[in-house]
């Protein structure tokens with residue numbers, strides 16, 4: 407049974423939906439120069455083929471969109487603030503009032519419908535200036551700029567926003583230093599990546615400290631990409647390989663939740679000849695300012711082997727394909743039980759409340775004429791995917807895991823993070839925009855819209 411105040415809702419990110427990339431004094435972010443997402447190199451300036459520059463025009467249409475979310479009965483909306491709307495370059499002293507006002511209106515509109523905003527401070531949208539001048543979190547300076555930004559928004563939205571997440575999928579920085587760490591330079595060594603990890607972790611803990619100081623109401627969480635790893639075979643070498651990948655991922659939550667680098671970190675660094683530069687107060691900050699809850703995205707599990715080479719396509723990482731699982735049209739393997747497993751693993755290790763901040767199926771949708779003469783999408787495949795995953799969430803709750811909410815990724819179609827396409831659709835709401843940028847931007851309810859509305863209305867009882 408889902409708890410009575412379960413946070414049912416959806417998730418979006420500023421850079422993938424807002425568009426209006428220069429409106430209201432916004433500065434450029436790294437997303438504005440990554441027209442192919444992580445599939446291709448960044449450009450020197452924004453280019454017309456970058457779908458994120460217009461996104462789904464949420465910046466101008468948020469009222470219409472929030473009304474639709476409210477109609478589905480959303481209790482929560484996970485969204486992000488575009489850092490460069492508040493600090494266009496990232497290193498200013500004074501924030502951009504117009505940017506602050508925009509989010510005031512968005513939060514007010516959420517609260518009008520009793521939708522709890524869950525706000526990510528940094529979701530793959532580091533200000534471009536900080537990326538180019540400082541190589542983002544590779545430099546220590548960026549910690550201070552981030553904390554100044556966090557304090558600014560904590561102060562401003564005190565009383566409006568209570569749930570915060572610091573860095574989206576913080577563990578992806580090892581694989582995606584630009585997207586996740588704002589590191590502009592090419593050829594980022596493993597030492598540099600780990601140094602940037604440390605800076606992000608310190609920045610996150612300092613933000614937690616500021617958030618708790620500014621309001622005792624604030625509940626601040628971490629956000630990681632959950633990726634259950636199964637040994638490819640029962641060969642102990644494969645089991646160890648799976649354990650090593652797990653260790654790499656748990657490094658982040660261990661620091662953010664327990665306040666310390668895990669016991670295996672020292673050897674891990676030594677073997678890679680990493681000499682971490684740590685300032686004297688860092689460890690104390692990490693220890694004293696841990697998160698209130700854990701949130702994570704979940705899309706797939708992977709298999710690990712010592713001897714077989716990876717051929718699977720992953721979200722931000724790749725792993726071996728599991729012969730027992732089907733794949734999405736984008737090659738992501740569908741594993742609802744993996745979600746129950748991930749929830750149990752995470753709870754087993756930390757005993758902290760868990761929020762599923764992202765989960766969903768990216769699929770090609772076909773707009774057809776509905777019975778009432780309004781276009782729609784018959785997305786039974788999406789309903790099946792979500793139902794199976796939610797049933798497993800319920801199983802985990804029955805196991806004893808404390809789950810506080812579920813925000814379905816891309817509750818309205820938006821631009822994909824990894825491939826920058828619009829045709830990879832996740833939404834309950836279809837947005838008429840195509841990969842070539844054409845389309846009216848009109849919104850249409852898919853079949854899953856009514857289904858999810860019913861899930862929320864029955865607090866999950868209709869899943870059976």
Ligand code: BGP
Nearest residue numbers: 419574575768821822823824825
């Ligand atoms: C996560 C990101 C999201 C989102 C999602 C789906 O990694 O946090 O921003 O986009 O994955 O990925 P994609 O958009 O590549 O399909």
